[in-house]
Amino acid sequence: MKRLLRQAKNEMRQTKQEQELLYEKHVISKLVEGADPNEVGEGYQDYLEDLDGFHALAFDQVIDSILEDDDERILDHFTTGFESVPEYLVHRSGWGEKVKNLMQDDSPTHIKSASVDSLDRSRTKAHDGVINLFNDLNSYAEDKNLPVPYPVKYGKFDKKDLNHRTDAADILSRHTPLLEKVNKVVQEKFKESGKGETIADKYRKMSLGDLLDVAKENFEQKDLPELDLGGLSQ
Amino acid sequence: MKEELLERAIKEDVSKLKDVLRASYSLKALSKLEVLEIATKTNESLGYKLFNDLYYPRLVSEFSLVSRAVAKDAIENNN
Numbered sequence: 001m002k003r004l005l006r007q008a009k010n011e012m013r014q015t016k017q018e019q020e021l022l023y024e025k026h027v028i029s030k031l032v033e034g035a036d037p038n039e040v041g042e043g044y045q046d047y048l049e050d051l052d053g054f055h056a057l058a059f060d061q062v063i064d065s066i067l068e069d070d071d072e073r074i075l076d077h078f079t080t081g082f083e084s085v086p087e088y089l090v091h092r093s094g095w096g097e098k099v100k101n102l103m104q105d106d107s108p109t110h111i112k113s114a115s116v117d118s119l120d121r122s123r124t125k126a127h128d129g130v131i132n133l134f135n136d137l138n139s140y141a142e143d144k145n146l147p148v149p150y151p152v153k154y155g156k157f158d159k160k161d162l163n164h165r166t167d168a169a170d171i172l173s174r175h176t177p178l179l180e181k182v183n184k185v186v187q188e189k190f191k192e193s194g195k196g197e198t199i200a201d202k203y204r205k206m207s208l209g210d211l212l213d214v215a216k217e218n219f220e221q222k223d224l225p226e227l228d229l230g231g232l233s234q
Numbered sequence: 235m236k237e238e239l240l241e242r243a244i245k246e247d248v249s250k251l252k253d254v255l256r257a258s259y260s261l262k263a264l265s266k267l268e269v270l271e272i273a274t275k276t277n278e279s280l281g282y283k284l285f286n287d288l289y290y291p292r293l294v295s296e297f298s299l300v301s302r303a304v305a306k307d308a309i310e311n312n313n
Contacts, residue, residue: 004244005237008302066261079261086255089301093248093308173309177258177301180294186263 011174015056022050048151054171059149060181062141067185074140081136084129085172091123092169131157131168235296239284243300244307250279251304258301266290269297 026047030040048055066078102115135157138148150157150171157164203211243251253272257264264272273285273293285296 003237004303004307005235005240005299007306008299011302012298063261075261082259082261083256085259086252086301089255089304089308090248090252092312093244093304095312169309173306175302175305177298178261179258179264179297179301182261182263183294 015174015176016060019051019056022047026050049153051151052170052174053150053152053167054174055147055149055151056176058141058147058151059137059176061146062137062144062149063178063181064185065144065146066140067182078133078136078140081129081133082178084126084133085175088123088126088130088169089172091119091126095123127165127169128159130172131159131165134168134171235284235286235299239282240300240303242282243280243284244304246280248304248308251276251300254297254300255304258297269293272297 026043027040030043035043066074069075098119099116102112102119105112105115107115134150138150138156141148152164152167154164157168159165203214206214254276257269257272269290270288270293273288277283277285284300285293287293287296
């Protein structure tokens with residue numbers, strides 16, 4: 001449990017950097033040396049193997065593509081899909097303790113059994129949701145001719161295969177959250193469209209002459225525009 | 235964010251961090267106010283200030299850190 005925060009910080013900083021270095025080691029170095037195409041192909045497979053199921057850079061590309069997709073159903077579909085991640089993490093967290101507390105309860109055996117079954121079903125359902133999400137993201141990447149974010153050897157996760165289920169869970173322990181990425185993309189879009197520009201932002205960009213014109217207009221009208229102070233007004 | 239407070243939150247009741255996790259894995263962008271509300275409500279629910287700096291960019295980063303830490307603990311320490 002100790003040093004969780006430190007580990008999380010290190011991983012956030014290092015994951016993409018490490019994956020870039022792996023790509024240089026296995027693929028770029030071979031290309032630069034003029035290696036046989038078969039060797040480059042093998043190098044790419046070695047690279048995928050070293051990623052251990054989660055390709056952070058590919059994941060970023062896929063998320064970019066989803067956020068820019070003209071079909072809103074795509075965004076809706078994956079928004080729902082991603083809801084299974086926090087569900088699963090909450091179910092999985094402290095699992096042993098939850099089951100132990102249930103078993104120590106004074107309730108009759110059949111009630112305890114039903115409670116454990118219910119807990120188990122909820123966790124399994126959330127886990128299935130995560131696996132569906134990973135498969136769907138991979139399919140979407142392939143349709144868009146992007147590298148797949150979950151490059152597992154078997155291609156598609158099988159919900160009935162315990163090893164695949166374990167692999168999917170393991171990937172989650174190393175997975176990139178979305179918040180920073182999504183907010184960055186949306187902020188950039190707003191800036192490009194000018195929609196995020198407040199009146200205060202416009203005033204800041206004006207020349208003195210333009211400012212005085214606005215001041216004169218406002219003074220004559222005595223109907224000052226409501227200031228939208230960006231983040232403060234939300 | 236203090237490491238011991240994060241560990242305490244994870245050990246005591248991860249469900250109190252659910253809104254932070256949902257925000258971290260959402261494809262729909264949240265407004266600054268929504269992020270701020272989640273941070274303050276989470277602090278209230280926990281009974282201590284896990285998020286002691288309510289500056290938006292810092293909250294975005296700390297939400298990600300919390301999510302990663304929860305995920306690591308959930309998968310590595312719970313079978």
